[in-house]
Amino acid sequence: MTQAVTHDSDNREDAAPATRQGGNLTRLLLSNEFGLAVLIVIAFTGFAAALPGFTSPFSLFTIGRQIGIDTMIGLAMMAVIVTGGLDLSVGAIGVCAAMVFGWLAQSMGVPLALAVPGGILFGALLGFINGYAVVRSGVHSFIITLASMSIFFGVMVFLSKAQAFNELPAAVMAFGKLRFFGSVSVLLILALVTCVCLSLFYRFTTLGRQMLAAGANPRAAELSGIRTGRVITACHVLTGALAAIAGLMLTARTGAAVPSMAGQLGQDWLLPAFLAPVLGGTLLSGGRVSVIGTLLGATFVTVMTSGLLLMRVGEFWILACLGTLLLLAVLADRLRQGMLRARGLI
Template sequence: MSRRFWETDWFGPLMVIVVAVAVVSALNPSFLSPFNIQVLLLAIAVNAMIAFSQMIIIAIGQMNLSVGAIGGLSAIAFAGMMEVWGIPWPIAAILALALGVLAGVANGVLVALTGISAFVITLASLSVYKGVNLGITEAQPFYKIPDVVKGLGNDTFFHPLPWLIIPCVLAALLLWYLLNRLPLGRSILAVGGNEHAAELSGISVRRVVIVAHAISGLLAASAGIMLVGRLQLGQPTIGDDWLILSFAAPVIGGAILSGGHVSVAGTLLGVAIVAIFTQVLVLFNIDPFLVQVVLGVLILWAVGVNRFREVRALKHSAQVAS
């Protein structure tokens, strides 16, 4: 399985980033200013959590439309518990994370036990979670966020590294370790690669599906909580615009949507590409409305490249066989 480094998932996206950074900083030197890097890292930290949350579900060959709804629900639960019940923020954060896990487990149990496609189940749960969010908040934000949380969401611990980058790096390392070193991670990829074969080789597919959805819920909830800190308020609309991004980054990172193949490093680079492109639109005063178009084109471009690589790999292995 040893591959040359230019054939890895992360090589292409990394080249795009290097070229983009070189071109943009040559045209506009303020791109590499410490402040701008801090802004970029803040965006990457939150968006990486969102992307990982979808990536783990793509790994088992499913999709989770409710990523944004879980994130939004956890975010307003976090803010609401602090404002209404006066719960100290670390406990509120843990409870909000638990809520995210619970929402993920509910998705996983429904998908695993009924065998109905994850698309339909998570479309339904998306609207259930979002409805609960709106029912609780009545579309009004929670404003009373402790200063500590606001600080953690925006300040740096070592200029220009923001605090929020810590949970993001931690999540990336743990996910890499899980998917590449732990039996559970291998089971997740095996279920995504070929569910039937995984079942026959003694893997409990149901358990793996439920665990993957639980992890997805946990990551979505952390993204929601981090956003509360960054926006300095518990917005009910948190999570509404996560769907496209959550698929774009893993796909740019080389994930195969039919499952069994994802890359943590690639996904992280995918998030960075999206963040840089968005930043460029702002820096050069190009219409911010075009962000949606850029995201869509990036997805199409990435799935096209992945498809091309897949076909070439098949041809290559056919040649080797003959």
């Protein structure tokens, strides 16, 4: 009898690791990151076969450079989505920060070593204004940032008289053109470094974990001693800083700080800002972020956009395609969550 019990116990112990491995494999196959990686490979292979110049060193350089910028835009939105908020002013903040950088570097003659941090700090300041207004008013960030988007952009146009700063130091454009191994843009490397830093931030720092906790369950976070108001404000400050970096990256690409570099009111940034994190698995309800997923989401969007443009597909149809992708990503995430919940994996 004792031997039978022992054998049953051994069988259960042997089965447990296999069950865990099967669950981990299922979770991986159903993850946004895995799905995006597959889609990127398919899209890149298809465009490479259809377009002979798609894999040329210069083409890879320009695609990588755009991936870096789109990733930074997506990270800026991801930083505020983590608490269930939204920031419609990321484009306006990025342009304002770039214009401040242009004013410092061109008009005031400030060295780049000071002008660059000055532009980033200005973006963080605008993010702080958003966060403070959200916390103090109790109004959802969607409304606050919808208003601040127009305010920031309008004040910037008034102060700059809609004039571009196109006589920046030559080092600005030289940085934007810098490449490694013939096809790897320095802007892509900057985005990758930022992804690593944010991954470590959310995983190992107290503030990063508090952001995730405040997004997952704000009431429970308050009861555990987390001051959610300060955490929400910190999220908006981080969003502002990342949006400013994206604006400076775009300035380095073009060699000038232009008021219309992100479209009217910065609206051209809204679609990639939402697409990258949502495709990557960041929950709109908050509590979960995927930095790697955001990078993959931005990569997929850039590869698709670049390939379709080279195939002479109209820009309207590309925007329609990206909008459809955003909708499908939200629906697919709900389906994925349901499948994992049905299997008891979440």
